[in-house]
Amino acid sequence: MAAVRSKRDLPPEGPLPRPAPRQWWEGEEPVELRLTANAGVLLTSRGEKLLVDGLHDSRAHDFSPVAPETLxxxxxxxxxxxxxxxxxxxxxxxxxxxxxxxxxFLEGNRVEKLFLPAGNGGPGIDREDVSALRSWLTQRAAPVQELRLPEYRSVTYPLVSGIRVTAFRSLHASEEFEEVEHECFLFDLAGKKVLFLGDSNYDRDYFATMLDGVEVDTAVVNPLFLTNPSGRSVVLEGVRPRRVVIDHIPFQEDDKLHMRKLVVRSLERWGESFPPVAVLWEAGDTVRL
Structure with missing residues (x-):
């Protein structure tokens, strides 16, 4: 009798086209989001560039690393x-x-500041890799802002005229990772507010409190904020953005979890109840706000 293969072991399915956004628009002085891989996004506003979660190369997980040529x-x-x-x-x-x-990257580029969550340990973290970076930063007195924020507290950092970022802590989804320092970033880009939720948990009331009085233009979220009922509640009732960008989706060749198909089906089912949704699907994909 042939061995039964789990769904995770099945090969990726055939290519799916990138879902087209519904009722999308570009404002004046558009902000561009460009995908490196997974949750890595380059933000460009008024010629200024900021990179979020954009440098990683490990394959020891179910998602996609940044391609060597992109790195x-x-x-x-x-x-x-x-x-x-x-x-x-x-x-x-x-x-x-x-x-x-x-x-x-830092050896070849001059940056104003690196915003780095505190802590070297915890599940899913390569301690030696983090320690090597911290040693390198200390030896060169590199400009770094370490983030260790208590819950319900936010800190705003001006970056350049018209651009600032507000950081606040949220717990990582899954109890296994609760001790991992995890930050959300709310970028104010010439008045256009773009929120990165990372791998946050699904605490609707917490986000409603942290974003009270804030009009979020765009929330950048992973697919579980669409597919998970509690995730949808965070977006629709806690964050209340005008539109949504979904990232953290494996590329076709890496998609053993069949997440691309799940995103397409979830948009078909839930898309009408969401604000307009755009998807970052392939390396280098862009969305303009």
Whole structure:
């Protein structure tokens, strides 16, 4: 009798086209979001560039690493990856962060500041990799803002005229990762507010409190904020954005979880109840706000 294969072991399915956004629009002085891989996004506003969770190369997980050629272009500051002035990490899990690739980037590019969550340990974190980066930063007195925020407290950092970021802590989804320092970033880009939720948990009331009085233009979220009822509640009742961008989706060749199909089916089922949704699907994909 042939062995039964689990769904995870099945090969990726055939290519699916990138879902088209419904009723999308671009404002004046548009902000561009460009995907490196997974949750890595380059933000461009008024010619200024910020990179969120954009440097990682591990394959020891179910998602996609940044391609070697993209990492090389980032390290060399080659267009469109040139002129990045700020680096941000929501947390230090290996599908969002590489200390080694961060060092490589910093050696080839001049940045204003690196925003780095505190802590070296916890499930899903490569302690030696994080420690190597911290040692490198200390030896060179590199400009770094370490983030260790209590819940219900936010801190705002001006970056340049017309651009600032507000950081606040949220718990990582799954009790296994509750001790991992995890930050959300709310970017104010010339008045357009773009929120990165990273791998946050699904605490609707917490986000409603932290974002009370804030009109979020765009929430950048992973697929579980669409597919999970509690995740949908966070978006629709806690964050209340005008539109949504979904990232953290494996590329076709890596999609053993069949997440691309899940995203397409979930948009068919739940898309009408959401604000307009755009998807970052392939390396280099862009969305303009």
């Amino acid at each position: 090389a272009a980032l390290a060399a500051g080659a267009p469109p990856w040139d002129g990045i002035r700020w680096l941000f990490y929501t947390h230090l899990h290996i599908d969002h962060f590489s200390g080694r690739e961060t060092i490589r």
